[in-house]
Amino acid sequence: MIPQVVWFKRDLRLHDHAPLTAAAARGAVLPLYVFEPQLWQQADASFRHWAFIRESLQELDSSLRGLGGELIVRRGSIISVLAQLHRDLGRFDLHSHEETGNGWSYARDREVTRWCREQGIEWIESPTNGVVRRLRERDGWSAARNVVMTATPLPAPSMILFAKVASDPLPDVDAAPFYRPDGHVQRGGRRDGLRALKSFLASRSLGYMRSISKPGISARHCSRLSAHLAYGTLSAREVDQAAALRMQELDASNDPSSTYWSRQIAAFRARLAWRCHFVQKLEQQPQIEFRCMHPAFESMRDTGWRDDFFEAWRQGHTGFPLIDACMRSLQANGWITFRMRALLVSFASYQLWLDWRRTGPVLARLFTDYEPGIHYSQLQMQSGVTGINAVRLYNPVKQSREHDPEGRFIRRYVPELATVPDEFIHEPWQLASLPSGYPARIVDHEQAAREARARMRPYWHGDSFREQAKAVFQKLGSRNRRTEQRKPRKAASEPPEAPQLDLEF
Numbered sequence: 001m002i003p004q005v006v007w008f009k010r011d012l013r014l015h016d017h018a019p020l021t022a023a024a025a026r027g028a029v030l031p032l033y034v035f036e037p038q039l040w041q042q043a044d045a046s047f048r049h050w051a052f053i054r055e056s057l058q059e060l061d062s063s064l065r066g067l068g069g070e071l072i073v074r075r076g077s078i079i080s081v082l083a084q085l086h087r088d089l090g091r092f093d094l095h096s097h098e099e100t101g102n103g104w105s106y107a108r109d110r111e112v113t114r115w116c117r118e119q120g121i122e123w124i125e126s127p128t129n130g131v132v133r134r135l136r137e138r139d140g141w142s143a144a145r146n147v148v149m150t151a152t153p154l155p156a157p158s159m160i161l162f163a164k165v166a167s168d169p170l171p172d173v174d175a176a177p178f179y180r181p182d183g184h185v186q187r188g189g190r191r192d193g194l195r196a197l198k199s200f201l202a203s204r205s206l207g208y209m210r211s212i213s214k215p216g217i218s219a220r221h222c223s224r225l226s227a228h229l230a231y232g233t234l235s236a237r238e239v240d241q242a243a244a245l246r247m248q249e250l251d252a253s254n255d256p257s258s259t260y261w262s263r264q265i266a267a268f269r270a271r272l273a274w275r276c277h278f279v280q281k282l283e284q285q286p287q288i289e290f291r292c293m294h295p296a297f298e299s300m301r302d303t304g305w306r307d308d309f310f311e312a313w314r315q316g317h318t319g320f321p322l323i324d325a326c327m328r329s330l331q332a333n334g335w336i337t338f339r340m341r342a343l344l345v346s347f348a349s350y351q352l353w354l355d356w357r358r359t360g361p362v363l364a365r366l367f368t369d370y371e372p373g374i375h376y377s378q379l380q381m382q383s384g385v386t387g388i389n390a391v392r393l394y395n396p397v398k399q400s401r402e403h404d405p406e407g408r409f410i411r412r413y414v415p416e417l418a419t420v421p422d423e424f425i426h427e428p429w430q431l432a433s434l435p436s437g438y439p440a441r442i443v444d445h446e447q448a449a450r451e452a453r454a455r456m457r458p459y460w461h462g463d464s465f466r467e468q469a470k471a472v473f474q475k476l477g478s479r480n481r482r483t484e485q486r487k488p489r490k491a492a493s494e495p496p497e498a499p500q501l502d503l504e505f
């Protein structure tokens with residue numbers, strides 16, 4: 001019987017795991033995780049990711065032990081690990097999920113394809129969530145996703161025959177030589193993911209849309225499932241189906257709050273669909289990690305880089321209270337809500353004129369939930385380089401007044417401002433003298449915004465710009481109508497986008 005190697009990547013679970021199910025049906029299974037030192041040396045890798053993955057692997061191992069097996073861990077390049085297994089076991093079949101990862105993992109998977117072909121090894125890859133590989137027509141993507149997402153999730157195999165091979169120890173949490181934030185790391189593992197899903201659907205989601213943009217309370221009312229989805233301790237399909245079930249329950253209820261509540265969950269499901277939509281973009285165009293979606297913007301930020309601005313932004317010392325509080329909270333917790341991520345990037349890209357390719361890895365390392373497909377698409381959108389999205393140039397003071405009106409979040413993460421009176425908390429530079437230890441603002445944000453607009457305007461003109469924007473839209477743009485975002489009664493399957501060719505400031 002040919003051994004069946006299941007290579008766990010960003011899918012650290014036994015449930016709804018097509019490669020594992022397929023492997024178990026074929027023969028003796030070897031569940032493999034490879035700690036690849038080169039992966040961890042990439043600019044976007046961090047201790048936080050490894051800590052979350054490591055806990056998830058420990059739980060995966062204990063689930064496999066419950067079935068009479070264990071997780072086989074190896075350290076080294078995947079090719080060297082596979083070659084060693086080939087020597088030890090002879091021919092085997094290789095199973096995994098398709099990975100839409102960063103440039104390094106894309107190149108690594110091409111090497112694996114080549115190696116498998118040379119060795120006569122069959123590598124069977126299963127689709128990941130609603131992402132469609134080798135998609136020919138973007139128009140048909142939504143329907144293809146819906147087929148996957150509505151199919152019944154696969155149960156975890158109840159019996160597996162295991163191939164016996166020795167495992168290396170799991171590398172220690174401190175062992176890897178990469179950047180280590182001092183802050184908190186979200187707990188990994190499926191158990192915690194299921195717990196978060198349950199509490200979100202049962203209670204926390206009632207305040208979802210009301211809180212989603214508030215930097216303080218969003219941490220409670222958002223699902224907090226992003227890291228679990230990024231490393232696959234839960235599949236997007238099982239989460240979406242649990243949410244659909246909860247909507248049905250609410251829709252059937254006579255409770256006065258149930259209609260409102262059901263809408264919250266519809267909005268959440270819409271975001272799950274956006275997740276697939278954004279990952280699909282990277283799947284179709286891996287270059288969006290490195291190059292602007294619209295070529296006109298490729299060198300727009302080549303001049304004007306300021307090391308001092310970059311450092312101030314990175315450290316949360318810009319002199320803008322909400323920006324600094326967001327950055328410091330991210331350093332402390334590894335998570336912040338969508339609107340504040342957008343604000344951090346917009347401020348860096350416009351007011352500080354920093355290139356998203358250099359700010360992006362800083363955030364990737366800080367986010368426990370780093371998901372390349374969402375990350376690079378969002379960075380580009382928030383930096384105004386897609387050519388198909390409205391330009392979102394946020395005013396950091398207005399955002400601060402709207403989303404943290406009493407400055408509670410600011411005071412929590414910027415203790416230098418703890419005693420500043422409410423009327424100055426959003427603009428401490430209006431005080432006669434700044435509180436000790438807090439920097440002066442590094443730019444005049446209104447003047448910097450005017451300059452950014454003026455710098456961008458020339459790029460948005462001409463027939464060839466429009467033609468190229470249409471091509472970007474044709475390949476990567478959402479086909480959803482705008483109205484679906486305004487009325488999320490049903491789960492919108494994609495975020496609204498249009499070939500938006502005018503500047504919207």
Ligand SMILES: Cc1cc2nc3c(=O)[nH]c(=O)nc-3n(C[C@H](O)[C@H](O)[C@H](O)COP(=O)(O)OP(=O)(O)OC[C@H]3O[C@@H](n4cnc5c(N)ncnc54)[C@H](O)[C@@H]3O)c2cc1C
Binds near residue numbers: 227271342374
């Ligand atoms: C510049 C920038 C970078 C980002 N980088 C990442 C990233 O690396 N990883 C990541 O998971 N999310 C990223 N996001 C999207 C979003 O901020 C997070 O998904 C969300 O805050 C995670 O918290 P949650 O799980 O509680 O989200 P919820 O609001 O509960 O949403 C549920 C799930 O839907 C998906 N989702 C939510 N919002 C979006 C969105 N706008 N686009 C695509 N999918 C979405 C996520 O998988 C999320 O877990 C980024 C946003 C911006 C503006």
